[in-house]
Amino acid sequence: MSGTHGTNRTAGPETGPVPPEATQATGETGDRDRALAAVTQRAREVVPEPGVITDHARLRTYECDGLAHYKVTPGLVVIPETVDQLAAVVRACAEHQLPFVARGAGTGLSGGALPRADGVLVVTSRMRTIREVRREDQRAVVEPGVINLDVTRAAAPHGYYYAPDPSSQQICSIGGNVAENSGGAHCLKYGFTTNHVLGAELVTPDGDVVQLGGAAPDAPGYDLLGAVVGSEGTLGIVTAATVRLVRAPEEVRTILAGFASTDHAGAATSAIIGAGIVPAAIEMMDALAIEAAEEAVHCNYPAGAGAVLVIELDGAAVEVEHEFGEVERLCREHEAFELRVATDPAERALIWKGRKSAFAAVGRISPDYIVQDGVIPRTALPEVLRAIADLSESSGVRVANVFHAGDGNLHPLVLFDESVEGAGEAAEKVSGAILDLCIGHGGSITGEHGVGIDKAAYMPRMFNDEDLDTMQLVRCAFDPNSISNPGKVFPTPRLCGEVPGKRKGVHPLQESGLAEVF
């Protein structure tokens, strides 16, 4: 399985292959039940109401994240209010060898927050305090459940903002951003979450609370923070983050350029970057994506465009003015047939509306779809887009392309109708072939959505056993018993050694035939 099905129209649990490991881990059910009961009791002692959920109907509301195709009802949901409560619950899990999964807002697109039936889902939604906004230091200290956009809202009165801006920024949490190393349209110029988080408080899988990094840069010792960011909740739970605030730019210009084809738009992208300009964002949409957006939000993009670019320049006013002239020239040189420039926030919002609604819009032209997140070197864009078009044509599966062109992060939307027999499988095949294309061009299987449960099976296509074993060393250092979000990121959970007797007999993945599922 790969990619995301339209969240409103997902295949239900009966048709979607639920990873069996997630539903029941071992044969030792009695032990697990006793462990779950013990942790539940401990949670009740330390976490105030209504922070412990055991009622089945309420547990089910947490059964999936943004990748709604996978569903597992968690064994227990705990919503702590403080780091001490959270640590106590994790400590209890450690004591009883019970798996736990962190969950922020549940918008993840790779199944990272998919619960465990035999474990605890630790939700950060009651840890939403912005503890400090320190203009003088250009820092904010926030709890993990704080919504991304709220950091910017809190910083705005000081003339600052929080730069990483996933499209989901109105709903996703900082904890989830840290875990996924989330990106956004403006990461081309400003970098990803990992470049903006300077410190974190981490509850380790043992239940200890450690401080990694801090307000100052370059904390001495290993950069454990660098490993934790992007580790998808497998190295512990982040309970606070110290983030960098960036000065709001003096000037912002947003340009919408219409081209005859993705080839032209791709060439324009390369020309802009080649000219030494680093725009804040360059986003591309192809004809099918434009059509979908048009139908959904009437964004009034240039009629007849085979592709559009949304280019945003920001910075000091003089620079933006000059670069704008360059970008305009380069777009025309690459046969842009229409250029529109937004100068005020309202016009800018209009241009972005089409782009930002694209995922949801595709849901209107297709009952189901898979979102991929592969990355390619930018120069390979035209070639890969053509190959995707060929794939689409030969398979009869429609693919809409919406993506971060500036950094080669594709989001092909593979469209299908689950009610048509074989359509899901055909879409899967195309989707997998697109990832292979990315890997074949020296790219990555995921640029920002994470591996989660969804792309774990693709990891061996990108990394060999030695690479994966080396990553596993990090995992084993933090979580030797593999209780922190097990089954995510890595295809075949390896045992760490030195921790005997945790799993006996046939590995649950094998036993449950997960290898066949993938």
Place this chain on the structure above:
Amino acid sequence: MAATTTVDEAARQALASACERVEDATAADEVDGVAPGLVAHPGSTAQVAEVMRAAAGHGLTVVARGRGTKTTWGLPPARADLVVDLSGMDQVLDHAAGDLIVEAQAGTRLSDVQQAVAGARQRLAIDETVSGASVGGTLAAGTSGPGRLATGTMRDLLIGVTVVRADGVVAKAGGRVVKNVAGYDVGKLVHGSFGTLAVVTEALFRLHPLPAARSFVSVPVEDAAHAHRLTQSVVHAQVVPGALEVDIPADGPGTLTVLLEGIVEGVLGRTSSTLDLLGPAAAVSDDAPDGWASYPWPVDAAGDERATALKLTFALSGLADVLEAARDAGTPVHVRGSAGTGVVYGAVPAGTDVAAVSVAVDRLRATCTSHGGSLVVLDAPAAVKQAVDVWGPIPAIDLMRRVKDRFDPDHRLASGRFVGGI
């Protein structure tokens, strides 16, 4: 000083078959007073792997060396049977100009990388703080200079890395694309690890366009409070500084310099705004001021001739306090570094009484810590390293030990050099 290591014949044989050039170490190969037995000069990742397997097979301790510009940094290793010298791995493997990435072997000099990419009007946006430094050494020591204000450190530029583990296994992490979240970011762990985790053999970096123009605006600073005020006015303004440095000698007035980079028109406009911010005493120059992108201590001094070299970090609101503390350290401290990011370097001259150095280190460390930062003694004469806490308190030291133990269970790599005796 530690005794010279002797390496037995069987180990020599094994190393010789792993790599063509294996030589007896000379005095020049000493690692901060520790005399190694042998030096191996592998020419490829595969050879480094062979060498590491041979070392593992014969229980040899290993210190990796790039260009040897910072071998005395940190604490001396407990032992160094073998130096793995990477200077033979000096190739820029790939420069994909259109993708703004470069791939180089670990022993490649930074200057050679810059030369390779300059033709495409690009740069690896890392300052060469010690002349002749290699890519791998810069990565392992985690050095950075003024440019970090705008473009970060190697931590932010590294997109892929190949390492050879202590057991000789070759592993890669990251990739060839700037945006990539597949798997753990092992590159981050290697950055600043002082060669204690694995031997870096190849690395991929994102590049930046070379700015068409640059200018330096400098102004004398009266005291710590003045430097602090000016720094705050620049960072909150709209001048988008490329660097914001202070240089404050122990015995005289200091200077604050703002670098502005970019397109000609932009630099002109922002230079004039910066002049306004810094006041009538400020002056513009096309050239970097003396000492730019270098440490306030002489980097070629050895042994007891070395200054005590400090790295001080702090949240920006602590700048005045840190500069003040340097003035009141009880002994002369020359401070220079990135006031705009809260990373400055301090030099206590060679020959300063050890007890006085110790007092200065304690005072400055207390100040940095109270502002959310730290103080590390990067280098110092042996007596100073013995007398002071070189690395200082490390909050997550237990986890770090666990990482070390997983990567290098026999503590083969530069053991003792890093935090907490790692």
